[in-house]
Amino acid sequence: MTEGLECPICKNAHSNNENEAAEDCFVSTAKGHVFHYTCLQRWVDEGKTQCPNCTESLGRNTVLRLIGVQSATPRRVSLHQEAFNSQLKDKSLNNPKTDTSLYDLPCVTAKIVALGDAGVGKSSLIRRFMNETFEDRYNATIGCDMNVKTIEVAGKLVQLHLWETAGQERFRSVVTNYVRNADGILLVYDVTCQNSIRSIDRWIAFAKDYGPPDSIKVLIGNKFDQKERCIISKRKGKELADRLEMPFFETSAKSSLNVEVVFRTLAAEILLSPEIQERNREEKMARSFSISQPEGKHHKSNKGFNCC
Template identity: 40%
Template sequence: MSNDDEGSATELLETYDFLMKYIVVGEAGTGKSCLLHHFTHNSFKDHSQHTIGVEFSSRTVKLGEKRIKLQLWDTAGQERFRSVTRSYYRGAAGAILVYDITNRDSFLNLSRWLADARALASPNLVVVLVGNKSDREEDREVEWAEASRWAAEHDVHFLETSSLTGDNVEAPFLLAARSILLSIESGALDPEKAGSGVSYGDRALRRVNSSSRLSFGSLSVGRRRTTGKLKLKDLVPGAGRRCC
């Protein structure tokens, strides 16, 4: 095999340092599938239908020197699928909890979705609250300040996105990954423990300690659009930019 052939073969083999399982949850019609599609395909999903049961996708992202493969489980928001979708919560390391800023009912029902996720997923579950459809400011029914308070009271991160324009769509996924990596660095989360929602990849780091610190880069985003334990501006470059 020539060097060129070897190079091509190597490129086909995706390598990553960590594998993380995420669930995307919330009421039907909040734009969960569109948000996920924009994150994985960098485009708006036209003519989106309600998810039936669960749909799977994935994307590999880079934080500093670390490559993280995200397993993304998009769950149906309809009540009739609840018993099915709940089984996919198990072992999730991250949860993207979505509501529609133009639909107050979708916000008022957040506590139920959060309770289910925390009861069934990893004990170290990282949750990011996402107020979707920020492009429809004129139809807003949930103010940013109110959602920010709810997030603080429930110890979750928070930001707003638009799956239509692409504004901030990468930020919740990267924010969750950053928080999970910090838990690994601190020793609070062990990727080799069953049910952690995280595992080592092909570029595995078998030991993380004070002399071998993780490096994740930095993130800049509008200050009004995030709250919680970490500040988004410290995480990943350009996550607050409009990509469309």
């Protein structure tokens, strides 16, 4: 099983038969629920047409292969590339969607902020997700950088605003401005650096002090590809995540392990949060109300404007 990710189907139904458990590529449903390809195929072959985790129907254009989510036995992937049955046949399992109908879907925005010590790989994770690239050379983020990527989740286009933040103490006052109104927060540590996981509690406190109480938080142990240098076990990361009551993934920005899963899972959780959606609606209404006010109520003169 891929580190940090478990297929609910084979874990619950096939845990006693490892040969049958599908150690192949992972796929995601429209709502971001992740399963082994062959486990979900078996599920549908048994006549079950709803997602094992919810009531969402499994039909065309609802299942996507997760690129970069590796399996324990990659050689088996080629053995399971036949299309699903007629309900799931879709070339999107192997290729990104290009259907122009996507532009007709409702679109929502989600602000995601990555927090963690300097050098843990926050920027590398975002860069890998954005354009599938990785740079070995470390370049510290100065202040904050923002990237935008749109994905489809649960029949909606989700425009992710991804904020890379500096981990150095001297930029902390700058970072506070960007944590406000965050819908999702990635708390990242380096599995090769003990101090980085010790700092997570401090970053949690920082997020609670300056971020919304309803933001979705995910704990990430990055640089999993450096197994020979790893000093923080998966068990320790999982114990911390359980204590903090948040999902946990081990990732590698270098190999792309679990990177796409993290962002798709976070996007799905944000969509499913009524508190976040209500907060975003209120903020949008407040902005619209402010813009629609008569000009005289905001300016002493209707000639020109100030840029600051």
